[in-house]
Amino acid sequence: MAERNPGCDLDLAWVENSYINLPSVQRRAATLTSSRTVKKQWQAAWLLRAITCTDLTTLGGDDTDGNVVRLCGKAAQPLRHDISASLGDWTKELTVAAVCVYPSRVPAAVAAARKADNKYGVAAVATGFPSGQYPLSTRLEEIKFAVASGATEIDVVINRTLALLNKWEELYAEVQAMREACGDAHMKVILGVGELGSLTTVYRASLVSMMAGADFIKTSTGKEGVNATLPIGLVMCRAIRNYHERTGFRVGFKPAGGIRTAKDSLAWLVLIKEELGNEWLNRDLFRLGASSLLTDIERQLFHHVTGRYAAAHELPMP
Numbered sequence: 058m059a060e061r062n063p064g065c066d067l068d069l070a071w072v073e074n075s076y077i078n079l080p081s082v083q084r085r086a087a088t089l090t091s092s093r094t095v096k097k098q099w100q101a102a103w104l105l106r107a108i109t110c111t112d113l114t115t116l117g118g119d120d121t122d123g124n125v126v127r128l129c130g131k132a133a134q135p136l137r138h139d140i141s142a143s144l145g146d147w148t149k150e151l152t153v154a155a156v157c158v159y160p161s162r163v164p165a166a167v168a169a170a171r172k173a174d175n176k177y178g179v180a181a182v183a184t185g186f187p188s189g190q191y192p193l194s195t196r197l198e199e200i201k202f203a204v205a206s207g208a209t210e211i212d213v214v215i216n217r218t219l220a221l222l223n224k225w226e227e228l229y230a231e232v233q234a235m236r237e238a239c240g241d242a243h244m245k246v247i248l249g250v251g252e253l254g255s256l257t258t259v260y261r262a263s264l265v266s267m268m269a270g271a272d273f274i275k276t277s278t279g280k281e282g283v284n285a286t287l288p289i290g291l292v293m294c295r296a297i298r299n300y301h302e303r304t305g306f307r308v309g310f311k312p313a314g315g316i317r318t319a320k321d322s323l324a325w326l327v328l329i330k331e332e333l334g335n336e337w338l339n340r341d342l343f344r345l346g347a348s349s350l351l352t353d354i355e356r357q358l359f360h361h362v363t364g365r366y367a368a369a370h371e372l373p374m375p
């Protein structure tokens with residue numbers, strides 16, 4: 058694991074004097090997908106990398122321990138054995154980075170991960186996910202419950218109200234308290250970008266979260282109307298880069314919400330490579346939060362290996 062970001066004092070002047078130019082962000086984001094294409098064995102290699110960085114997610118009101126355990130089976134063995142064998146023996150060891158579940162489902166996920174020698178992590182969403190509209194005391198209790206249940210990573214949501222009202226000191230204090238409640242569990246801070254109103258607010262909330270000790274910043278819960286988009290991702294990566302330049306600490310990035318196709322995952326990998334560099338292209342510093350992405354990646358790898366697309370029954374999801 059990379060050295061954790063300990064955070065730093067809140068630099069309010071830096072936060073309040075930061076502005077984002079929307080047209081230039083849009084222009085740069087548009088070049089990302091047009092400037093680089095990866096094909097054939099290189100594409101297969103990138104897709105395998107995407108799998109290792111995936112937080113395989115189920116966050117449904119109808120989740121049960123049964124479907125969480127099936128998801129964990131997929132986390133431990135993301136590809137069908139024969140596809141895996143054709144891609145090389147080393148892929149037998151391939152797992153996703155983590156499974157991501159609600160706090161009440163953590164014990165089942167932890168038990169399943171233990172049976173797979175903890176080759177992947179167990180992440181829990183917390184702090185009044187997805188809205189964060191609850192008292193701080195209960196939000197912190199949720200973190201403690203998930204950590205006590207064995208979660209190794211906690212995906213917390215910020216209080217968007219504070220960000221929208223530019224109450225940066227209060228937001229900083231809340232995220233600091235969340236980091237303390239997480240203890241040794243790594244903390245991913247979800248900004249809920251679709252509800253932040255502007256890219257400038259996204260940049261400022263990114264900075265404040267990192268100053269307060271985020272190990273990762275994450276775009277979305279998957280429940281907002283707008284989730285992970287490349288322009289928003291670009292702004293967050295620039296914030297991560299600027300924070301690293303000033304403090305020397307590396308913070309990870311997790312786009313999440315609406316990432317469904319292998320092509321989407323390649324675009325996100327290109328963004329990371331171009332904006333943060335190869336150093337960020339691993340599960341310690343990059344995650345893709347997704348519930349259905351793996352299905353399409355497996356489908357594309359099946360095509361790479363066999364030359365044809367699989368019928369639905371050939372690649373059943375758990």
Ligand SMILES: O=C[C@H](O)COP(=O)(O)O
Nearest residue numbers: 278279314315346347348
């Ligand atoms: O944190 C991950 C998201 O909730 C997943 O969203 P998704 O279902 O759109 O892939």
